[in-house]
Amino acid sequence: MASTQQGRVVEHALLPVKPGREAEFEAAFAQAKGIIAAMPGFRGLTLSRGVEHPQTYLLLVRWDTVDDHEIGFRGSPEYQQWRALLHEFYEPFPVVEHFDELERIETTN
Numbered sequence: 001m002a003s004t005q006q007g008r009v010v011e012h013a014l015l016p017v018k019p020g021r022e023a024e025f026e027a028a029f030a031q032a033k034g035i036i037a038a039m040p041g042f043r044g045l046t047l048s049r050g051v052e053h054p055q056t057y058l059l060l061v062r063w064d065t066v067d068d069h070e071i072g073f074r075g076s077p078e079y080q081q082w083r084a085l086l087h088e089f090y091e092p093f094p095v096v097e098h099f100d101e102l103e104r105i106e107t108t109n
Helices: 022-037 066-073 077-089
Strands: 008-016 044-048 057-061 096-100
Touching: 008 066, 022 044, 022 077, 057 066, 066 077
Parallel strands: none
Antiparallel strands: 008 057, 008 096, 044 057
């Protein structure tokens, strides 16, 4: 299941934050992002907040391989810190899926 191209696996998670706890979640995420960023195989992330549904966040994390996320990160002691900081905010718990990135277009404007 692991991708053979560096940084081409995208973890996708819609994070349904309990209403009224968005600011707390964002503060906790600001702490937690350093945990995930230090993990082997991590290549970057974006966190976006829903426009129509501001209690829903979209987390996209780029990994070298699915195993870097599923085994490396989730099996690490650091994941317990991540979990302690963030998991209390979700209702229901998010579904996480992985995608092989086929195309990426970025502009400088």
